[in-house]
Amino acid sequence: MTVLLKTQGLAKSYAGPVLSDVNFDLLAGEVHALVGENGAGKTTLSHIIAGLRTPDKGDMKLDGKPYAPANKRTAEEHGVHIVLQELNLINNLSVAENLFLEHLPNQAGWIRRSQLGKNAQTALDRVGLSDLDPNILVKRLGIGQKQLIEIAAGLSRQCRLLILDEPTAALTLADTERLMAQIKKLKAAGVGIIYISHHLDEVLDISDRISILRDGKLITTKGRGEITIDEMIRLMVGRNLEDSTARNDHRKFGSVLLHVDKLSAPPRVTDVSFDLLAGEILGFAGLMGAGRTETVRALFGADPRASGRIVLDGRDISSLIHSPSDSVRLGIGFLTEDRKAQGLLLPKPVRMNVTLARLTDELCGPGGWLRRARENSVADNWVQQLGIRCSSIEQSAGNLSGGNQQKVVLARWLYRDCRVLICDEPTRGIDVGAKFEIYRLLNQLAATGKGIIVVSSDLKELLALCDRIAVLSAGRLVRFFNRGEWTEDQIMAAAFSELTA
Amino acid sequence: MDKNLANSAPSVAATARKLVRRNSQTREILENCLGLVAVLILLIAVFSFATEHFFSFTTFTTIANQIPTAVLIAVGMTLVLIIAGIDLSVGSVLAVSGGVLGIALVHWHLPLLVAVLLSVLVGAFCGFVNGAITVRFQLPSFIVTLGVLEAARGAAYLVTNSQTQYIGAQIEQVNDITVFGLSLPFFVAIVGVVVGQLVLTGTVFGRYLIALGTNEEAVRLSGIDPRPIKIAVFTLSGALSGLASVAYCSRLASVDPNAGSGFELEAIAAVVIGGTSLMGGRGSVVNSLFGVLVISVLENGLAQLGAQEPVKRLMTGAVIVAAVIVDFYRSRRADRKAQAGN
Numbered sequence: 001m002t003v004l005l006k007t008q009g010l011a012k013s014y015a016g017p018v019l020s021d022v023n024f025d026l027l028a029g030e031v032h033a034l035v036g037e038n039g040a041g042k043t044t045l046s047h048i049i050a051g052l053r054t055p056d057k058g059d060m061k062l063d064g065k066p067y068a069p070a071n072k073r074t075a076e077e078h079g080v081h082i083v084l085q086e087l088n089l090i091n092n093l094s095v096a097e098n099l100f101l102e103h104l105p106n107q108a109g110w111i112r113r114s115q116l117g118k119n120a121q122t123a124l125d126r127v128g129l130s131d132l133d134p135n136i137l138v139k140r141l142g143i144g145q146k147q148l149i150e151i152a153a154g155l156s157r158q159c160r161l162l163i164l165d166e167p168t169a170a171l172t173l174a175d176t177e178r179l180m181a182q183i184k185k186l187k188a189a190g191v192g193i194i195y196i197s198h199h200l201d202e203v204l205d206i207s208d209r210i211s212i213l214r215d216g217k218l219i220t221t222k223g224r225g226e227i228t229i230d231e232m233i234r235l236m237v238g239r240n241l242e243d244s245t246a247r248n249d250h251r252k253f254g255s256v257l258l259h260v261d262k263l264s265a266p267p268r269v270t271d272v273s274f275d276l277l278a279g280e281i282l283g284f285a286g287l288m289g290a291g292r293t294e295t296v297r298a299l300f301g302a303d304p305r306a307s308g309r310i311v312l313d314g315r316d317i318s319s320l321i322h323s324p325s326d327s328v329r330l331g332i333g334f335l336t337e338d339r340k341a342q343g344l345l346l347p348k349p350v351r352m353n354v355t356l357a358r359l360t361d362e363l364c365g366p367g368g369w370l371r372r373a374r375e376n377s378v379a380d381n382w383v384q385q386l387g388i389r390c391s392s393i394e395q396s397a398g399n400l401s402g403g404n405q406q407k408v409v410l411a412r413w414l415y416r417d418c419r420v421l422i423c424d425e426p427t428r429g430i431d432v433g434a435k436f437e438i439y440r441l442l443n444q445l446a447a448t449g450k451g452i453i454v455v456s457s458d459l460k461e462l463l464a465l466c467d468r469i470a471v472l473s474a475g476r477l478v479r480f481f482n483r484g485e486w487t488e489d490q491i492m493a494a495a496f497s498e499l500t501a
Numbered sequence: 502m503d504k505n506l507a508n509s510a511p512s513v514a515a516t517a518r519k520l521v522r523r524n525s526q527t528r529e530i531l532e533n534c535l536g537l538v539a540v541l542i543l544l545i546a547v548f549s550f551a552t553e554h555f556f557s558f559t560t561f562t563t564i565a566n567q568i569p570t571a572v573l574i575a576v577g578m579t580l581v582l583i584i585a586g587i588d589l590s591v592g593s594v595l596a597v598s599g600g601v602l603g604i605a606l607v608h609w610h611l612p613l614l615v616a617v618l619l620s621v622l623v624g625a626f627c628g629f630v631n632g633a634i635t636v637r638f639q640l641p642s643f644i645v646t647l648g649v650l651e652a653a654r655g656a657a658y659l660v661t662n663s664q665t666q667y668i669g670a671q672i673e674q675v676n677d678i679t680v681f682g683l684s685l686p687f688f689v690a691i692v693g694v695v696v697g698q699l700v701l702t703g704t705v706f707g708r709y710l711i712a713l714g715t716n717e718e719a720v721r722l723s724g725i726d727p728r729p730i731k732i733a734v735f736t737l738s739g740a741l742s743g744l745a746s747v748a749y750c751s752r753l754a755s756v757d758p759n760a761g762s763g764f765e766l767e768a769i770a771a772v773v774i775g776g777t778s779l780m781g782g783r784g785s786v787v788n789s790l791f792g793v794l795v796i797s798v799l800e801n802g803l804a805q806l807g808a809q810e811p812v813k814r815l816m817t818g819a820v821i822v823a824a825v826i827v828d829f830y831r832s833r834r835a836d837r838k839a840q841a842g843n
Contacts, residue, residue: 300722302721302722323721323726324721324722324723324724325721325724325725325726327724328723328724329724333724334722336719336722341716341718341719342716342718342719342722343719343722344716344719345711345712345715345716345719345782346715346716347715347782347783348711348712348715348782352708352711352712356708356712356719356720356723356725357723357724357725359705359708359709360705363705364705367704368704368705368706369703369704369705370703370704370705370707370708372703412723416724
């Protein structure tokens with residue numbers, strides 16, 4: 001087989017390096033799988049190949065010729081297509097229109113409906129959706145069908161290199177099998193396929209070769225027969241972990257502060273139960289899409305939940321939590337995963353951002369009057385305590401660095417003084433220094449007897465920070481690990497458990 | 502000596518900061534309206550030189566007594582725009598409230614004060630309907646208030662029997678109370694502006710409005726229920742339209758089923774000229790007053806220049822668009838400032 005694509009020394013960094021010195025090659029007629037933890041660089045690598053990003057360093061060769069696509073379009077002109085993980089369908093257009101959006105058959109601008117219908121039918125047949133009416137609007141379809149449409153669109157194009165990013169995430173077993181059959185057909189036709197998936201058994205099944213990425217580096221490439229699932233997990237996690245014990249000492253835990261029993265919020269969360277002790281930091285680990293954020297959002301009342309009992313301090317509060325305002329009133333705080341979209345008032349001063357969640361008690365004077373002098377001193381105080389670097393409390397939050405922004409949101413909840421604080425990705429996109437300051441603050445907070453839940457995609461962070469780690473897999477809480485009794489391999493194996501079972 | 506200096510420098514700086522901070526609110530309000538005041542002075546100067554009679558006591562009292570209706574509506578509209586909503590129903594709500602005012606005075610022979618209260622309540626009710634539907638069904642307020650604009654106009658026809666009616670001398674009393682030629686409604690409108698501005702910048706409620714307009718999801722996830730706040734703002738806007746109807750009817754001593762048509766756009770124009778963002782999160786009630794004044798001075802000045810209606814409208818339209826363009830650049834600069842450093 002001939003080499004279809006070859007990359008040399010590819011590197012890309014945003015805040016930190018996400019991809020460094022990647023030498024990867026793909027043969028024609030080969031399925032080459034990319035596996036790795038969240039943030040290992042799989043998506044970045046595939047996006048560079050598909051022209052969605054440009055690398056900082058390194059070059060690529062397609063068929064031995066230099067290949068540097070400026071955008072998705074030029075990549076497609078070279079026959080390189082990607083089926084994205086996120087759905088890019090337009091809800092208000094029909095299935096057929098979505099499939100052929102970029103090259104609708106037309107005559108002087110008028111769409112040729114019959115031709116379009118015929119083409120769509122062929123494309124749908126390939127993914128086993130023969131029964132689907134191509135004229136139906138995409139918004140009427142379920143997530144699995146949408147995923148298949150996306151794949152059908154990719155398959156219908158004349159391509160030599162096809163990238164599938166988590167194609168089976170929302171597919172049923174039968175759909176998956178049909179997809180596998182299609183992949184084999186493409187393979188036989190000489191198309192090179194890059195296959196990204198968390199489903200490791202699937203990966204073993206379909207791929208000819210498997211490359212493992214970790215921390216932006218390509219660790220190794222193995223042939224299908226040369227590796228087992230366990231080895232894959234071990235390589236993804238890496239052996240050389242410096243156990244950065246940010247935890248200073250063993251704390252004393254109090255009684256059960258929060259008890260959650262069979263919390264369900266379809267479709268992502270099923271029967272999640274756990275206890276949180278006073279003074280404990282409980283981590284939620286899991287793969288992308290395992291339902292971690294969905295679980296804490298349902299607990300907090302940010303999203304509706306179908307069932308489940310929530311007991312805070314021995315008091316059943318399930319019937320009291322309908323919205324975030326209820327849970328905050330009861331003493332639960334929530335540091336959101338997207339601080340810009342869901343946390344901060346970006347153009348507003350640090351002061352307003354810090355005091356937002358607690359304006360109605362000590363800052364509220366007679367007649368609803370806001371005590372500005374007191375607000376200023378409160379904001380000043382928190383800026384000093386957390387070492388938030390800003391020119392003054394009047395600087396707008398959008399002007400701060402990511403780490404300082406995160407501290408502003410944290411200050412809001414510290415000032416609100418909650419019993420339970422849920423932190424969703426508390427250190428996403430912030431620098432290492434700020435990261436450790438956040439760890440220190442959360443540790444301090446736990447030491448005062450608060451209960452803290454930390455959701456994170458960064459396993460090392462959870463290992464460093466948590467007293468206990470709960471692992472979610474495909475919407476279920478599969479296992480707890482106590483501090484000192486865990487290994488990264490075990491946690492990853494648990495995270496994969498519901499997917500490989 | 503050096504040591505003393507070194508010690509005193511930070512404390513001086515701290516005192517200075519404190520002073521600046523204490524007055525920052527007032528200063529901010531002043532700074533914000535400076536541009537508009539300049540525009541206003543410029544307009545007045547131009548018209549004063551260009552016409553014989555513009556720069557006169559009569560012109561100014563005329564303008565002052567014309568604007569209360571528009572000012573009261575603009576106060577409510579400012580608050581609605583700040584929470585990133587819009588209220589298109591204000592003109593029709595004014596007509597319904599006015600109609601009820603007429604019935605209360607003419608048919609039910611209620612005392613003036615009670616009748617006024619009643620029409621404010623009618624306005625508040627319409628506003629409450631706007632807010633409640635917007636919140637309950639999570640609809641854009643544009644659509645909801647567009648519907649109420651139509652429905653309230655229908656109601657206005659019903660209560661007035663589709664006729665313009667003289668409602669008696671009693672209502673004219675309202676306008677007869679004057680100080681230096683300025684009528685009672687003028688003072689009520691000014692009080693409305695001052696109270697509105699104080700609520701916006703000085704109270705917890707005002708803070709919530711600004712926060713809501715900036716990032717509703719962040720507010721919700723901070724444990725603040727946005728729903729009652731939104732309903733309150735729309736109710737307030739309705740109540741102010743009700744109050745505006747009293748000012749409107751007192752000037753004409755009659756109720757008119759077609760009263761207030763187009764007022765919503767005039768109010769939005771005034772508020773936007775005042776620099777309040779249509780995207781929410783930023784705005785000032787005082788500046789809306791200046792927005793109303795700019796439009797009013799422009800119209801009066803052009804009229805005295807002998808400009809016909811078409812020219813007047815062309816000019817007013819141009820000023821509105823120019824104001825929005827300025828606002829666009831201003832908010833883009835603010836956004837850039839907010840995004841810098843990321």
